Structures are given as C-alpha cells and as structure tokens.
Amino acid sequence: MPEQYYTTQLQAGLGLKEETKGLFELWAPGMNTQQLCDVALESGSFPNVTARRLRNIVAECFYPRYLRNEEVAHRVKSLLDVLSSTELSQIFYLYTSRSNYILSEFVKAVYWQKYASGYQSIDIEHAKEFIEQGLQEGKMKKPWSETTIKRVSSYILGCLADYGFLEGTTRKERKLTPPRVSDKIKVYLAYELHFSGLGDNAVINHPDWQLFGLTNDDVREELKALAVNRYWIIQAAGDVVQISWAYNNMEEVIDVIA
Incomplete structure (x- = not known):
C-alpha cells in the first residue's frame, strides 16, 4: 500500500449526505467528473449551490470517495433505496473515512x-x-x-x-453519540472485504472495523451471531477463523440485505 498522508481535503465537504444522494441519483456508469458536474448543473437539483462549489464537491469529495473504483459507485447507488437513513449514513461514513x-x-x-x-x-x-x-x-x-x-x-x-x-x-x-453499526452494514463490509481477495482471518482483522469501534474479538463474535441468519457459516478455533461464504458476489449480498 502506498504511504498515506494527512490532507486538508475535508475542507471541500464534510458529510454531504444529501448532496451525495443527489449526485448518485444523477450519476450513470462511465461518467467522469466533468460530465457529472454538467448533468448536476443542468438538473436544477442543487439550486442553492454555486457552479464552482458543485464542481468542488464532485471533484474533491464525490470522486475520491466513490468513483475511483466504479464498482463502489454501482454498489452504493444500488443501496440508496435499500438502506435506512441511518444505515446509508454509515455507508457514506465508511467510504469518506477510507x-x-x-x-x-x-x-x-x-x-x-x-x-x-x-x-x-x-x-x-x-x-x-x-x-x-x-x-x-x-x-x-x-x-x-x-x-x-x-x-x-x-x-x-x-x-x-x-x-x-x-x-x-x-x-x-x-x-459523543456513537452509533451502533447496523447488521446490514456488518454483512456488507464483511463480504466486500472477502470479495476484495482477503482471507477469512484478514477479513476479521481488517482495520475498517475499527471505524465502528469494533476490535478483532468483537468482529468475530458479531459474525458468529449473524451466522444464525445464514449469511455464512463460521468456525473459530483460538485465533484461527474459517468462514464458508453463502453468496457469490456483492449483487447477491445487496439483494439479501434489501
């Protein structure tokens, strides 16, 4: 992984929950940032946002959070009508943090x-x-x-x-008002990490869980609890975990948590 640095990029936009939903409603596969800006400006969906500000939001916030990997954009767009407002906020938080x-x-x-x-x-x-x-x-x-x-x-x-x-x-x-991470977000994140090519123990130990305040032991117990819903079968012996995953791709996962 390339070395990461602290930046001032948050100055371009903080949570931007409503703006993100609005941009996803307009975004279509294959659009670059300029095309999305043009469509957003022409749509009239952002009447209180200047053209310059909107371009900044798209280029400095929306693009790095969701469009660097178009598969991410596909997934999040498909979740807009599936998740509650709180759950969608947790998805936005995950990608903003990343x-x-x-x-x-x-x-x-x-x-x-x-x-x-x-x-x-x-x-x-x-x-x-x-x-x-x-x-x-x-x-x-x-x-x-x-x-x-x-x-x-x-x-x-x-x-x-x-x-x-x-x-x-x-x-x-x-x-401090720490939210409890939704079960749907746990399932989504576990499968996203799995389909990224990580082994079962690497999924459990991934630092993304820490964004929600979960330790490795917490994650193991959470996944065990969720196994009763047949999202997966999990076996743990000491620090070694083996998971039999029930779904073949993220589209199946999103259909299940819908």
Whole structure:
C-alpha cells in the first residue's frame, strides 16, 4: 500500500449526505467528473449551490470517495433505496473515512479511545493535539500552519457530527453519540472485504472495523451471531477463523440485505 498522508481535503465537504444522494441519483456508469458536474448543473437539483462549489464537491469529495473504483459507485447507488437513513449514513461514513486518512486515524486513535475511557465529550483541542502529533510524525507532505491545523480540526469534528458520531452542535465541545453499526452494514463490509481477495482471518482483522469501534474479538463474535441468519457459516478455533461464504458476489449480498 502506498504511504498515506494527512490532507486538508475535508475542507471541500464534510458529510454531504444529501448532496451525495443527489449526485448518485444523477450519476450513470462511465461518467467522469466533468460530465457529472454538467448533468448536476443542468438538473436544477442543487439550486442553492454555486457552479464552482458543485464542481468542488464532485471533484474533491464525490470522486475520491466513490468513483475511483466504479464498482463502489454501482454498489452504493444500488443501496440508496435499500438502506435506512441511518444505515446509508454509515455507508457514506465508511467510504469518506477510507478516502480521508486523517479522519479514519482520528476515529481510531482518539474518538473510540476517548469513548472507551469513559469520556462523555470531545473538543477541538483533542483534534488539534492529534494533528500536531501527526505533524511531528511526518504525516503531512509539508508543514501546516496553526490556522490550517485549527481549521482541519473543526472539519474532523463537523464530519463526525454529520455522520451521527458527535452531537450536531457548533459548540467547541461536542457530546459523543456513537452509533451502533447496523447488521446490514456488518454483512456488507464483511463480504466486500472477502470479495476484495482477503482471507477469512484478514477479513476479521481488517482495520475498517475499527471505524465502528469494533476490535478483532468483537468482529468475530458479531459474525458468529449473524451466522444464525445464514449469511455464512463460521468456525473459530483460538485465533484461527474459517468462514464458508453463502453468496457469490456483492449483487447477491445487496439483494439479501434489501
């Protein structure tokens, strides 16, 4: 895997849940970012968004989250009418975290650690300390100014609020409101990791589960519990897991969780 760096890309857009749904309704296979921008502008679906802002959302947010791999876009589009608003938010959060290394690392290293330690809230200083630590560890391609650090700290918290992980308030301190990951999202993620070519133990141990606060042991137990619904057959002996997968592709998986 190529080395990843913290970026300021969240400044282009945070959760963007409604904008993402609107763009998916307009997106068709084979569209590039310029074509999607043109269709979105002509559609009139974004009356309160300037042309420049819309292009920025498509190029800096929608594309890196969903269009780098068109198969991802196919899957997420097919889920729009299948999942509840909360479940869809968790899907958007998954792909936003994957495309924004700074967000995923903050969630794993700070958010869930604070929650596990009994914290009731989190504030911008926690985010700033996290970014400053990253700066010391060389996780940015070039140094950030104090202004940039403060701005990106705010973006991180705002994005988590958009996805329901923090109280939706503009106050400096935000209450932790960790959502429980939906069973449908667990099934979707497990199969997506499986079809990416990972072995059974690698699926269980994949860091994406940490985005939802799940340890390796948690994942193993969650998958065992879901086996009663015949999504798979799982056998575990110590740290070794063997899974017999019930479906042959993601289309089948999406049909089942619909």
